[in-house]
Amino acid sequence: MSSLQADLARWREHLHRIAALLGNPPDRQATPVADPGAGHCLIFAPHPDDECIVGALPLRLQQEAGWRVSNVAVTLGSSTERREARRAELLDACGVLGFDCITVGAEGLSDVRPDTAERAPALWASHVAAIAALLTKHRPALVLAPHALDDNPSHRGVYRLVVDALAAAHSDTVLALTEFWSTQAAPNALVQTGIADTARLIAALERHTGEIARNPYHLRLPAFLADSVRRGGELVLGAGEAPPDFAFATLYRLVECRAGLLAADLPCRVHPADRPLTSALLKP
Template identity: 75%
Template sequence: MSEETDLARWREHLTRFAALLGNPPDRQAAPAPASRPGRCLVFSPHPDDECIVGALPLRLKQEAGWRVTNVAVTLGSNAARREARWAELLDACAVLGFECQRVGEHGLSDVRAEPIRAEQVQALAAVLEAHRPDLVLAPHALDDNPSHRGVHQLVVQAIAATRLDTVLALTEFWSTQARPNALVQTHIADTARLIAALERHTGEIARNPYHLRLPAFLADAVRRGGELVLGAGEAPPDFAFATLYRLVSYRAGQPAGDLPPRVFPADQALSSDLLQP
């Protein structure tokens, strides 16, 4: 099945799902005003995380011309599947329009929050030094998977080691985070693209069709984000799909404070200004 057919199929399904939620049709965002294109790195604990948390970088690439690179920190724990997972990952990133690289020849092994290995921190620091990104995505500290927690610690320590000025977007999947401050909508077409990319991880969805559940995950972020970002008791936004992040500003490698809480609807194009306090 072609990419165009995949996207059309998912757009049809998601339009029906959005109608059940009572949301109006999503509007396409107009291109953002010209500004300096930014640089984004997505540090993925496993192949597929780039799709699950990819709403913000996808929109920045499409609407603000950002260059996005997915960094495969590991290729999974099954050594026999690593080359296949790398091939699947390249296919998924091609759907999203992301560049892709792995840490080392086969990704890192045994990434855990404890103990943190100095050579692993150095490997991620080398990637940061090479790209000097404006925005970095990594799991939040308590995302309930050992590799996700390990990648969080590696990224934070690598940012410190490089004394980088950047914004860290903390992501969630295995458990929710306590203080998200950014709710990023994806319209029907972009949500379809994220799911179509996730379908490229064929070996993983063969054992667990979790790509079919991604729309529910994105819809639930709207339910929670309406109050967690806008404030308790506030009405949820009038759209179907979104992703939650916590945006933290870093200066000289150290956290300098959270960015203000904001909702980013799909009918307002993103620009590099979203990283400003």
């Protein structure tokens, strides 16, 4: 058994126990389908590791509908001494998930903060141009970025950067706003991951060895995903509604982007793991 297979097996065992404690039914998994609208998803990650934490939606689109998924490493972290190691860890994690990996520039972008445009307008303009060029080149059907108030300076900076770049590129796409450091007020998509996919996300996160050595946050990811079910059951389905009968999920806010401008939220939907995700989820 390979190291990855052993890691996946170990995490599946742990997750089955957690799901059983939560009283969930046996795990369900969708059968892959042919998706004539299969597209390309770009994840704009403020740091290496975000691709694992928010990767439920792109992972399912890739595995269930044949989408291509590329992680865009907007930065490689603030520590210059760790950037080479973080790039190696990122490539390893993306290999576990089956995602392509794109680095912006040689070592990612610097000073990606929500106030950079005002403090350093020339630098910000070059950042926007770099991200807009990626959007123009790849024409993604789906873009992931943190929500505007995700409470980390780089996360909030990447939100502003991606929104500015979408406008500069006049992109037609769907923007999936993600959360980690702070919850968002109006998520409209709750995406379940079954045991196998949840185990893969955590096993990929374990590849960021330098980060989890200082903070073993991979061990807390199941709790974060379980709490998203608690919140999402009412935020997406409606106040007072019964929560979904599954253990792990990720919340997103899907917003249609027309000619680079954020136009309208998509309808509120829950996506259980026994129904394959396809490009239809991006339709109003």
